[in-house]
Amino acid sequence: MKAANSETLLRDSMRKDFPKLMLWLILLVTATFLVFTTKLLSSPHDSCDDQIFATGNLPVVRAANETTLPVQKPSESLQFVSSRAERQNQTGLEHIVFGIAASANFWGKRKEYIKLWWNPQLGMRGIVWLDRRVRAYKNETERLPPLRVSSDTSQFAYRNKRGHRSAIRISRIVSETLRSVEMGDVRWLVMGDDDTVFVAENLVRVLRKYDHNQYYYIGSSSESHLQNIHFSYAMAYGGGGFAISYPLAVALQKMQDRCIQRYPGLYGSDDRMQACMAELGVPLTKELGFHQVSWDRFYFLPPFLLYDVFFSCCAVSFFTQGTMPHINWLIINFESYVTLTVYSWWMEIQYDVHGDLFGLLAAHPVTPLVSLHHLDVVEPIFPNVTRIQALQRLRMPMQLDSAALMQQSICYDKTNSWTISVSWGFAVQVFRGVLSPREIEMPSRTFLNWYKRADYTAYAFNTRPVMRNPCQKPFVFYLSRARLESSTDQTVSIYTQHHAPQPECKWNMTDPNGIDRVEVHKKPDPHLWDRSPRRNCCRVLRLAKKSLVIDVGVCREGEITEV
DSSP: OHHHHHHHHHHHHHHHHHHHHHHHHHHHHHHHHHHHHHHHHHHHTTSSGGGGTTTTTTOOOOTTTOOOOOOOOOHHHHHHHHHHHHHHHHGGGGGGGEEEEOTTTTOOOHHHHHHHHHHHGGTOEEEEESOOOOOOOOGGGGSSEEEEEOOOOOOOOOOOOOOHHHHHHHTTHHHHHHHHHTTTTOEEEEEEETTTOHHHHHHHHHHSOOOTTTTOOOOOOOSSHHHHHOOOOOOOOGGEEEEHHHHHHHHHHHHHHHHHHHHHHOHHHHHHHHHHHHHHHOOOOEEETTTTOOOOOEEEOOOOHHHHHHOOOOOOHHHHHHEEEEEOHHHHHHHHHHHHHHHHTOEEEEEEOOTTTTTHHHOSSSSOOOOOOGEEEEEEEESSOOOHHHHHHHHHHHHHHHTTTTTEEEETOOOOEEEEEEETTEEEEEEHHHHHHHHOOOOOBBBEOOOOOGGGGBBSSSOOOOOOSSSGGOOOEEEEEEEEEETTTTTEEEEOOOOOOOOOOSSOOOOGGGOEEEEEOOOOOOTTTGSSSOOEEEEEEEETTOOOEEEEEETTOHHHHHH
């Protein structure tokens, strides 16, 4: 009873004292404000820089006895020296060393991918690391990096029943490259596979953002949510490529062999690399332009599943493009699938998507395209050509404006009520009707997941279904050629229509099927990624004689994508 009375008295006392406390707090804050304001007004202003407050055309009032000193601007020569020194200090290809993991079994085919991007005349350095010796041809010495055989790894334990111990060999490529190449003026070591295609200029643009004197582990996780859960979202996938700053590579080399011994149960080379990075305390710095293009893995692919995989590819091609794959594509892919199926009897194979990468590449994220990987098990990115021929065609826009390669722009033809999506250097899509940028910037699911139980929720990014309304099936125009107009200093890229059967549409509007080609004008913009990320804008210039002419470039003041 006494305790209850005590609590009641305490509450009554607090109710009486609370207004007094609040009053004293208000008086204290007010007094502090008055003292501070008085001191600020009475203090001299001679030490202040009037230029801080002088903006626009507002006059600066000065005392009568105050002398005005002229503002000294840096001379043009000093500015030139400063900019030249800055350029000399920038990271270039000569500061990067590539370590490429390769297999002798696939070297004869996959070396063609390396030839597409390797150019020692630009200062490229690197080594291809193989599991055994292969035949080298003299006419290929300038088109490929030097070939080396990895050192023996039999002293390292490997206990993962689903993997292969070659993962240990591949994980040690960073250390072996560091010991084998003259490291004068090296800033970055970049790892990739023999079927990785790098856009070298964009790789340099990405690495320039970071201080190479610090510890950096740069790459991207998988596009598969399931795979990232199984391995780690903090792991860079080596097939898409990853970069390690030179100081970090030195630190890694000193401890990597001991680190590898501590993780005999891990599956591959990438998770071993990430485990060592975790011991060094270095997180993954993510750059979305490194494309693993990987969704899931099959631990076993028996021959009876080949039928299902092979014909599901045909189904994807039919429902997304309106045609069955070309017979040459069927033969080439049948050979690839047979090879991979036989190989998977004794070794786990990592598969990417099967089907068509069009949806991904036509809606590339707003980031430089740095690499593509695992192109052996998807359709060629351009129709009716081989994979190598398709990538060779991509080199045309890459040489003209690599920064803008596959960057998406969205605009509208208001007269015809069309939505237009330009993936510069790759393809143009024309849709009937008005679709929002929010919808068009999402990749359409023209691809299938290898993991049978997985649907679109298994991807680590948003996707949209292929248009089911027959009137909204896009008309697709693929790049055919590109050039630079010296008189206007603009690139002109031509995209021709991929003629596929179109379903009947009863909408009362102009049919885009009457367009034979799309002509895109764009000024090269090598400093695109020096600015904050933003999609370029596109504008419909004219539609005449079965040709649609579009201008693509930096968005003007106040320009947005709207109807």
